[in-house]
Amino acid sequence: MMEAKMLGIREEIVKERLGLTSNYAAAYAVKTVDVDVIAAYPITPQTTIIEKLAEFVANGELDAEYIPVESEHSALSAVVGASAAGARVFTATAAQGLEFMHEVLHITSGLRLPVVMAVPGRALSAPISIHGDYQDIMNARDAGWIMIIASSAQEVYDSIIMAYRIAEDQRVLLPVMVSYDGFLMSHTTEPVELYHEEYVRKFTPRNLSRYRLDPRKPITVGVIASPDWYYEIKYQAVHALRESKQVIKEVHEEFNKAFGTNYDLVEKYMVDDADYVLITYGGASSGNAKEAARRARERGLRAGVVRIRLFRPFPADELVNAVKDAKIVAVVDRALTPGDVYEGPVFSDVVSALYSRNIEKPVISVVHGISQRTMLADDFYNLYKMLDEYAKTGVYPRSTVFLGLRS
């Protein structure tokens, strides 16, 4: 009944079904929400997003200012300026480009500007790598942005539409980064259902009731704050990011209702009765984990997957609820925090979430898929077998497991 209703909604709102890469899906979303200003600098694996957008602007499909800047630092700075003046803006980058933007990432969130950026994740140099993982966005995680990690081209398209609604909400006014697998998604073609413009525009109305640069009502943006004021102003942004979770939830619920989808802050796959749960993020690792969970269940292991879709603010309650009954949990990171207690960044978040809710259970830190090192469903299936063994023996690794590493 419910599903039939959702199918009904989609028949009405879906304009066309195209084969698109996640990068093109991002570009189509940006076009449909009708942005005013795009500034970007090409970098692999992001370039095809802004190429597609340049094409949309050049052929008149999108009425936007397109600023080809000389660096990523300038790209984000240009959209910061435009956003401060009230424009709806977009930029995209990856890896070295995101690093080069880094100081402006903090400025964007500090100035509370609703900038939306797409980041197909890529490994960081050195050694130089153009291939995918999530080292770049993990280096940006403390910049005060809302961060969403999508797992399919459709989800990239939908998430960017939601991102504008979230970022521009009066209660939020923070930038949003929508990330996904470099190459494995950015350059992989999948079927994507694009919506009629009117439905997307109705969902993302322009919200200009915020302070902005306007000569008729002058304000100062980008002030120096003395120690008497800095702490309070910074705390406002910290508080807004924490509280944005509620708005993100509301926007998800509204989007699901309007577009017949089923998004949540975390995606749960066969976890209700699961003893062994893999927590991961992004397309390739969650896809492999799900396939492995199916195989493990065929062989009698109660396996499940939790995919973190909202990374910042971290959905601690949702995550803890999803894994609280599992016997043992492994967090598969496609990024590194060298020198930390464990070298998987999201592992630390998961452990901290469990600890804060007084839940004590074995959690294993796993790193895989660095610089797109091939991840196989079998690797994840073997992880379930390892978890089964750890649960039976009570002995489990107290340091990060580097899967796929030749040793």
Next chain:
Amino acid sequence: MMRLTWRDLPIGGFVIEPGNARNNLTGTWRTERPVIDQDACIRCRICWMYCPEPAILELNKPYTTRGGKKYDMTYEIDYDHCKGCGICAHECPVKAIKMIPEVGG
């Protein structure tokens, strides 16, 4: 003003009211205060022009010096905003401004 909490401030550190720098009392930064000797001052206006703040007040306040010279106006220091940089004392052509160390509270 110092009692405002994080909930009371405009977000993003935006200054939403133009010209409110006067509310920022920078006089507390001073380590030395300029003091004008009104009898030595020749009302040349050089300190008023050079003060970067500006914290030299040009007042329509008549003054008669001990020597009997009458002026229509008086220059005084706005100590709420004077940062004590000493430019006025340095520029004064008749050395009528002295920098006196700020001591105590």
